[in-house]
Amino acid sequence: MKVGLNSNLDMLKFKNLAKEREKAIDSSFIDPIKYEYKVNKLVEVFHPKKIRVVVDKIKQETIDTKTFILKSKDKEELPPFKAGQYIVLDVKLNQVVYKRPYSISSSIKDTTKYEITIKRVRNGLISNYMLNEVKEGMEFIIHGPFGEFNYQPLRDKENILALVGGSGITPIMSMARSIKDKALDCNLTILYGEKSEKELIFKKELDELNKNCDQISVNYVLSEEESNIYETGLIDKSLIMKYDIGAYSYFVCGPTMFYHHLNNIFKELDIPNKYIRHDFYKNEEPMLKHEEHYLTVITDDKEIKIPCYEDETLMEAMEKNGIEAPQKCLIGVCGFCRSKLINGKVKTDVDYVRVSDKNHNYIHPCVSYPLSDVTIKLCK
Numbered sequence: 371m372k373v374g375l376n377s378n379l380d381m382l383k384f385k386n387l388a389k390e391r392e393k394a395i396d397s398s399f400i401d402p403i404k405y406e407y408k409v410n411k412l413v414e415v416f417h418p419k420k421i422r423v424v425v426d427k428i429k430q431e432t433i434d435t436k437t438f439i440l441k442s443k444d445k446e447e448l449p450p451f452k453a454g455q456y457i458v459l460d461v462k463l464n465q466v467v468y469k470r471p472y473s474i475s476s477s478i479k480d481t482t483k484y485e486i487t488i489k490r491v492r493n494g495l496i497s498n499y500m501l502n503e504v505k506e507g508m509e510f511i512i513h514g515p516f517g518e519f520n521y522q523p524l525r526d527k528e529n530i531l532a533l534v535g536g537s538g539i540t541p542i543m544s545m546a547r548s549i550k551d552k553a554l555d556c557n558l559t560i561l562y563g564e565k566s567e568k569e570l571i572f573k574k575e576l577d578e579l580n581k582n583c584d585q586i587s588v589n590y591v592l593s594e595e596e597s598n599i600y601e602t603g604l605i606d607k608s609l610i611m612k613y614d615i616g617a618y619s620y621f622v623c624g625p626t627m628f629y630h631h632l633n634n635i636f637k638e639l640d641i642p643n644k645y646i647r648h649d650f651y652k653n654e655e656p657m658l659k660h661e662e663h664y665l666t667v668i669t670d671d672k673e674i675k676i677p678c679y680e681d682e683t684l685m686e687a688m689e690k691n692g693i694e695a696p697q698k699c700l701i702g703v704c705g706f707c708r709s710k711l712i713n714g715k716v717k718t719d720v721d722y723v724r725v726s727d728k729n730h731n732y733i734h735p736c737v738s739y740p741l742s743d744v745t746i747k748l749c750k
């Protein structure tokens with residue numbers, strides 16, 4: 371009886387609260403906060419929409435990988451970032467601005483520069499341009515830093531098992547360098563998979579970190595080379611169990627296939643999603659061999675029809691045709707490109723699309739492939 375009375379009183383309080391809240395909302399500003407408000411100036415300092423940078427230095431890491439050291443064109447310091455975050459680089463080619471997310475590989479301690487490390491992608495327009503054409507002194511626009519692929523003590527365990535495929539080492543390198551600089555406090559065990567020893571990026575520095583830093587352990591896994599020193603084969607269930615001493619959060623970074631492969635292993639090992647962070651990338655450009663469809667893109671003021679192949683994402687088709695759609699991560703995580711599917715069928719290669727998005731026909735063009743002619747409405 372007593373419980374019932376209390377819950378009725380609670381309901382009454384809640385009803386009154388809802389009325390109060392509506393009154394507060396009615397009396398609030400409807401105009402956006404003007405630029406001159408101090409808080410907006412502060413936001414602009416930490417998160418400028420565009421940053422002009424210059425390529426200060428280029429380092430050859432492996433035969434097909436280079437690190438580009440970017441410095442601000444206008445200021446001493448760049449905005450602070452978290453180890454594991456990425457920036458979006460604008461690359462203008464043939465009058466089209468291509469936007470590419472690249473993880474920062476440098477330490478969070480030094481914000482006078484961002485280092486991004488780029489590996490050549492087979493047939494990749496932008497990676498080939500970056501590796502072949504870009505020289506020291508060239509200028510670019512970048513955006514960010516962005517991303518949730520970073521260690522957060524309240525959410526993650528302090529022991530991290532980083533499962534890395536190929537150039538997925540870049541955000542993990544930022545974590546390792548930050549730990550060494552005492553700017554990040556966690557224990558990092560790295561399982562770094564590559565085809566052969568000569569393709570391992572940052573090998574010399576990783577070996578030094580392994581030797582001299584108690585919080586870091588580095589283990590190489592070579593898939594196409596026999597070795598008595600390193601693990602060989604693929605990063606699989608038995609290898610994860612060998613290095614997983616428990617109490618770990620798992621940070622996965624590598625190509626799309628690698629992400630799917632590990633997701634299956636995590637399911638077999640019953641590892642809850644809350645302990646898994648992931649970041650992945652496409653390591654080859656679409657071959658445009660599969661069936662061609664048409665993509666109709668509706669924006670506020672126009673409707674554009676362009677060709678789109680079954681093995682390219684809707685975002686890639688739009689980009690190629692000069693349609694600037696909102697985008698950041700290009701892996702279906704940030705939600706920035708979220709668009710309404712008006713008609714047609716698409717498939718996606720990620721399994722973390724929100725149920726509410728599915729129910730209301732929203733898709734992420736950056737990870738959606740056409741299965742028929744498709745019409746989407748961009749949400750800006």
Ligand code: FES
Nearest residue numbers: 698700702705736
């Ligand atoms: S660009 Fe981030 S979800 Fe598509």
